[in-house]
Amino acid sequence: xxxxxxxxxxxxxxxxxxxxxxxxxxxxxxxxxxxxxxxxxxxxxxxxxxxxxxxxxxxxxxxxxxxxxxxxxxxxxxxxxxxxxxxxxxxxxxxxxxxxxxxxxxxxxxxxxxxxxxxxxxxxxxxxxxxxxxxxxxxxxxxxxxxxxxxxxxxxxxxxxxxx
Amino acid sequence: xxxxxxxxxxxxxxxxxxxxxxxxxxxxxxxxxxxxxxxxxxxxxxxxxxxxxxxxxxxxxxxxxxxxxxxxxxxxxxxxxxxxxxxxxxxxxxxxxxxxxxxxxxxxxxxxxxxxxxxxxxxxxxxxxxxxxxxxxxxxxxxxxxxxxxxxxxxxxxxxxxxxxxxxxxxxxxxxxxxxxxxxxxxxxxxxxxxxxxxxxxxxxxxxxxxxxxxxxxxxxxxxx
Numbered sequence: 001x002x003x004x005x006x007x008x009x010x011x012x013x014x015x016x017x018x019x020x021x022x023x024x025x026x027x028x029x030x031x032x033x034x035x036x037x038x039x040x041x042x043x044x045x046x047x048x049x050x051x052x053x054x055x056x057x058x059x060x061x062x063x064x065x066x067x068x069x070x071x072x073x074x075x076x077x078x079x080x081x082x083x084x085x086x087x088x089x090x091x092x093x094x095x096x097x098x099x100x101x102x103x104x105x106x107x108x109x110x111x112x113x114x115x116x117x118x119x120x121x122x123x124x125x126x127x128x129x130x131x132x133x134x135x136x137x138x139x140x141x142x143x144x145x146x147x148x149x150x151x152x153x154x155x156x157x158x159x160x161x162x163x164x
Numbered sequence: 165x166x167x168x169x170x171x172x173x174x175x176x177x178x179x180x181x182x183x184x185x186x187x188x189x190x191x192x193x194x195x196x197x198x199x200x201x202x203x204x205x206x207x208x209x210x211x212x213x214x215x216x217x218x219x220x221x222x223x224x225x226x227x228x229x230x231x232x233x234x235x236x237x238x239x240x241x242x243x244x245x246x247x248x249x250x251x252x253x254x255x256x257x258x259x260x261x262x263x264x265x266x267x268x269x270x271x272x273x274x275x276x277x278x279x280x281x282x283x284x285x286x287x288x289x290x291x292x293x294x295x296x297x298x299x300x301x302x303x304x305x306x307x308x309x310x311x312x313x314x315x316x317x318x319x320x321x322x323x324x325x326x327x328x329x330x331x332x333x334x335x336x337x338x339x340x341x342x343x344x345x346x347x348x349x350x351x352x353x354x355x356x357x358x359x360x361x362x363x364x365x366x367x368x369x370x371x372x373x374x375x376x377x378x379x380x381x382x383x384x385x386x387x388x389x
Contacts (some may be wrong), residue, residue, distance in 0.1 A: 049294060051213020079217045080286025081293065111296030114304055138199045139301050140206035144213075144294070148202075164293050 003071040005034045008041055011065040018054040018061075019143050022099040025058060029087025032078060041071035046083035048164070049144040085145075085164050096161065097127045102149065104161035112163050114139075117147070126151035127158055134158075171222050172243065174284065175233070176362065177272065178218035179244035180333070182234055183369070184265060185211030186376060187248060196255055207262075207298050214291050221283060235380040239365060239373040246360045247329035249369040259309065260322035263302040264330040267349075268342050270299060272334060306349070320352050331359035 012034075013026040025031055032044040043062055047055050059075050066073035085104035088096075093103040105112070105123030117139065120132045131153035138148040139162075146159045188208035195201035219230035226233075247265060252258060273295060276288035309315035323330075323346075334342055339359075347354060379387050 049210060049213060050217045050290065051209040051211070053209070079220070079290060080283070081289035082286075083290075111293060112300075114300045117300070138202060139297055139304075140199075140203040142202070144206055144210055148199075162297060 003036055003039060003041060003069050005036045007069055008034045008036065008066060008071065011069055012062060015058070015061045015065060018057045020101065022095045023092045025062070027089050027092030027095065029089060030058065030083060032082060036071070039070065039072045040074065041066045042074045042076060044076050044078050046078045048083060050079065051144055085161055100127050100158055102127050102158060102160040104163045107163055124149060124160060126154060126156065128156050129154040170281070170284070171225055174218050174222050176243040178215045178222065179242045180248050181211040181218070182215035183244045183372065184248040185215060186372060187251065190253060191258070203301055207301070210294050210298070217287055221287060235377045239370045242365070242369065243362055244369070245329070245333045245362055246364060246366050247326065247333055249366045249372065250329065251368050256309065256318035256322040257326065259302070259305045260319055260326055263306050264323065264326060264346070265333065266295065266299045266302045267345060268330065268333040269295060271338050271342050275338065323350065323352060324355060327355050328357045329360045331357070332361050
């Protein structure tokens with residue numbers, strides 16, 4: 001059975017995010033394009049954060065999946081602004097929320113501001129109890145992509161995806 | 165292919181980010197409180213990620229690798245500004261350096277976003293999205309320090325000490341705009357001094373280099389684990 005772009009997408013959708021395994025690389029939106037020419041499979045991969053330590057692991061996992069289909073992987077890392085947290089799929093967002101991560105607020109033309117982060121916008125709803133009474137605890141969190149918030153209603157700290 | 169002059173400019177940014185990332189990481193485990201331990205560790209990780217991406221871009225043009233650029237040069241070959249070399253494990257100085265650097269970096273990255281080279285412009289746009297969080301963090305701390313007479317005095321002393329170094333981050337073209345912004349935000353009298361330039365490396369860079377390149381130098385064929 002020959003390699004097709006469709007089979008490659010399916011195989012990549014089986015790879016969990018190394019740091020947030022509830023969502024896949026396809027849910028995360030980091031696979032921008034797949035092109036197949038004979039056995040040669042070219043994947044355009046857009047990093048989340050440039051310093052994310054999981055990038056190399058993601059790349060190796062993609063290569064392994066493509067080899068498993070009998071393809072010759074060429075993973076091209078695209079270091080521009082084309083990945084945004086807006087590319088996380090609706091399914092990915094739902095899985096994040098179920099696992100206690102608040103998904104990111106939509107990207108705006110300019111970068112987010114401290115005033116927005118310190119506010120109680122709809123995107124900062126508590127993933128446990130859905131309350132909007134949450135506050136910013138720390139802009140930074142356990143990985144570059146997350147902030148820490150605290151829910152005043154159910155008194156739980158939770159992780160919020162930063163908007164990029 | 166970008167001209168040599170542009171590659172030099174990208175190397176300046178990359179070296180600044182690498183060395184500052186290293187300095188920021190020195191707070192890991194010992195910051196005054198846990199939130200800042202997490203913040204400076206995360207900022208360090210981002211800065212080193214930016215350095216790597218910039219080195220990769222430059223390395224492709226020069227026919228070398230990011231690791232060779234980051235770790236195989238002699239200390240006097242680095243293009244970093246002495247501001248990022250300083251080892252200042254003291255909070256007001258750390259915040260002053262962080263804010264001075266991030267505000268200068270914002271102006272420089274904005275200029276790179278307008279580059280004719282789409283790869284440079286694209287990478288600068290990505291870096292800027294991440295740096296927005298560093299700037300927010302630095303501004304939040306400057307607000308806190310300016311809010312009390314004691315904090316304000318500590319910040320003023322730190323800025324005064326770092327000022328000649330901070331002036332060395334931007335070139336003559338971009339510097340005046342930044343100085344105006346600093347004056348407007350802090351309201352301090354800033355000393356009239358000459359910038360410490362990128363050629364005037366400190367002894368602290370040498371010490372950092374010894375540590376940073378130790379593994380690389382002890383295993384020239386490549387360390388693996």
